[in-house]
Amino acid sequence: MRKRLHKWRLISIFAILALALSGCGEPFLSTLTPAGEVAKKQYDLMILSTVIMVLVIIVVTVIFIYVIARFRRTKKNENSIPRQVEGNHKLEIIWTVIPILLLLVLAVPTVSYTFQLADVSPMKQKDKDGKTKDALVVNVRANLYWWEFEYPDLGIITSQDLFVPTDKKVYFNVKSSDVKHSFWIPAVGGKTDTNPEGENQFWLEFDSKGSEKVQNQFYGKCAELCGPSHAYMDFKVQTLSQDDFNQWTQDMKNLKKPAAVGDLAKEGEEIYNKSCIGCHANTANDARPEKARTAPNLANFGDRTRIAGILEHNEENLRKWLQDPEKVKPGNLMTGKYQKLDDHELDALTAYLMGLKLEQ
Amino acid sequence: MSTYAHKKGFGATIWDYLTTVDHKKIGILYLMAGGFFFLVGGLEALFIRVQLAVPNNDFVSAGLYNEILTMHGTTMIFLAAMPLIFAFMNAAVPLQIGARDVAFPFLNSLGFWLFFFGGVFLNCSWFLGGAPDAGWTSYASLTMEAHTHGVDFYILGLQISGIGTLIGGINFLVTIVNMRAPGMTYMRMPLFTWSSFVTSALILFAFPALTVGLFLLMFDRLFGANFFDVAAGGNTIIWEHLFWIFGHPEVYILILPAFGIFSEIFATFSRKRLFGYSSMVFATVLIGFLGFMVWAHHMFTVGMGPIANAIFAVATMAIAVPTGIKIFNWLFTMWGGNIKFTTPMLYAVAFIPSFVAGGVTGIMNAVAAADYQYHDSYFVVAHFHYVIVGGVVLALLAGTHYYWPKMFGTLLNETLGKITFWLFLIGFHLTFFIQHFLGLMGMPRRVFTYLPNQGWETGNLISSIGAFFMGIAVIILLINVVMTQVKNVRVGNDPWGDGRSLEWAIPSPPPFYNFKQLPLVRGLDPFWIEKMEGKTEMTPAEPLGDIHMPNPSFLPVTISFGLFVAAFGALYHVDGKDWALPVLFVGMGITLISMLLRSVKDDHGFHIHKEDFENEDKGGRA
16 A cells, blocks of 8 residues: 555656656746746746745655554554553644744735735826826726727727736736626736626736737636536737837827728628627727627727637638628627628628738 | 334435435435535546646637636535534534524425525526636626526526525524523533534625625626616626625635534544633634635725725734634644544644645735735645635535444445545645646736746646545545445444544434434533433433424425526526516516415424334434
């Protein structure tokens, strides 16, 4: 038995080693490859707590292995009765006090970091027009099963792809327009629930070095069970340098009513105006109130990285989505909101939507 | 008087169990029903792991996956773990304190049948339009949106079985306070009794929070109230608080008796008195108390603000101290002992590293700022399976092997037991260890599938393979049970040879009155004390006399069945079905008339007379 136990321990050690060598997950998605101040702080806490905990585990394991190896019943001592020890005050005090001390070591940074991560005071400083003074604010609105990102001070609304400048704190107002979701960008930091009542605020910082490593794209996730397509409620984060970001905001603002190019796209525009415009918008400065914005903004749809947040961005997948959204994302709210499209209509609409791009 | 010492037919045995108020038989009922639901929940777990074995799998659909996931959690917590804990509390606690039964035998039976019918009702949802699909936590914003009756089955089913649990908890509190044998002071009670006592207190204070939450949700869903309707001024976060004010103590309700079972096993098979008994008792009480102070650590990301988060973080860390005390006390119970590695002892030994692993990740979760990353990721899934499987389930398996002889009078096969143990242990670590890393690699929990190329494929495949090890282990356990009962080799009072507490001083299984004469308790581990003085039996504390026993009753079944029927009426009333209201009234009628019968009928029980003992041959009937 003893041998077997040893073997088993060895195997588990190898398993851990193999895991460590195989890396820490994908850098665009893993909390173990932090690419921003918040995730780094959280990573530091993980390491600190892991070190303390491994310390505890080592002490327990040493005693544990010694005890089960040393005090086994054998043929020789089968009938011996061990001394009935009641306890030992000194030992008991030791293993009460030491854990308390270890926990204090952990509690201090925990409390300090918890307050640091909750510091959103810059987003409360407004100038006389009601705009935030120095901070970039993004309103995140979670919906069944898509994300809206509104830049209130810039007058831009976009969906599914979040654009942010690097090396700068970005402040988020997060809320939900239906059930509870949770806003999470694992590699950059997280996470905050989007509640149907009231807004939550927090900040993230996307560092440029980390962004380079992942070609300026991080994965975002919904982390709260929200229905059948919870697993598909992904979004992407595009990081830009401050200059590129300024350029992007300028382009988005200038994006007026899109002009459809080509006959097919023009036909698509007609279909869009007939069937889609009730929910979707095709300009970034959608002036409708929040309640009326019941579907993702499509202003820069042609530039997106994914169809419906999950499929590769190409015409084939867009057709597939438009033909039967339910097949792609079960339980989504687009299914059944428009009449069935025939093959030609699908082609036309696809051509039109793929043409909704920022001018380069 | 005709209820003992006869070989009975099948029908009579069934009737006997339907009407029994004997804690030992109720323990067996809990074991069978809890065991059945454990298999159901386990099957659901396997479906989950099959679905997640490879990316983009379509073994089950998204909606069905959410139903399976919800029912897995709900079944395992409410219908498997809790009843199995109650099985061992019923089987052991009255014997350990030297009592002839629990304080309220009728209520004991009622508690079981309420749980049973509540559980059956909940599982009826599978066949009636779909199971609940909002997670075992059933957060209100999602449940309010649910369009099937699944969530209503959840609400009503848990409400019914929750009453059963509450009744059971109160019963054990009163039993332990009032029914201890002469000399059995509080500080001489075995640790399993102590932990059952604290657990019962936790049930008493925690379940009402769940009841309130479920009532509010029920009013919202069935009668159009607006407690959780945000548009009408409701607030869904209140549900989260109510649920976790119940939900966190619930974790301790499960784990404390597990600690108790292991404490008994460590002492027995180390042939040593429990090290630091009084600090163990103190730690148990402290864990129970602190268990109520930390619920909001399940809600760090809700947006409570840094002050609340910091307070609950530090409070949560504090629980590590009494838990650590326990771990070291167990280690030092074995230290210097004479350890025999029986199957229960193997589980107990394996429990220490497994539970420590779950405990330390618990502390990591308590670090609020870092928990923003762990929360609702697979890291949390790994953590709570380490404490619940590595703690509670290992304890239940250990307890099954350890108390089997006392409950059934036969000893489970040790070889098969050890095979089960190794398969289960390996499968458990294989399944859940890797999930820590999946979570850290960004995998959210409760996803019905995942896209490829996110670095999660290998981990999920390993995890799924592990799950099947556990599945095979449980099948071998079932084979073991059947084989053992078919062979039916009877065992004596103290089949492990090293029994320390009172239950090992009487036959296995005990006669229905437990103790012919109440034993005199002279210290902790009373039977051990007598054995050390060369005796084989307890010294009686009273002369042989008449014993007063309760009559069996069928009413607990009808009371519970009435609520079961009424629940269908309440549920379908929302649809405007014509038959719904009558069914509701008929069901409530059955319950209320049964209760009335119970109240007006004088039932004084019966006496076993002194003379009967003189004619009786040894032992009772299994």
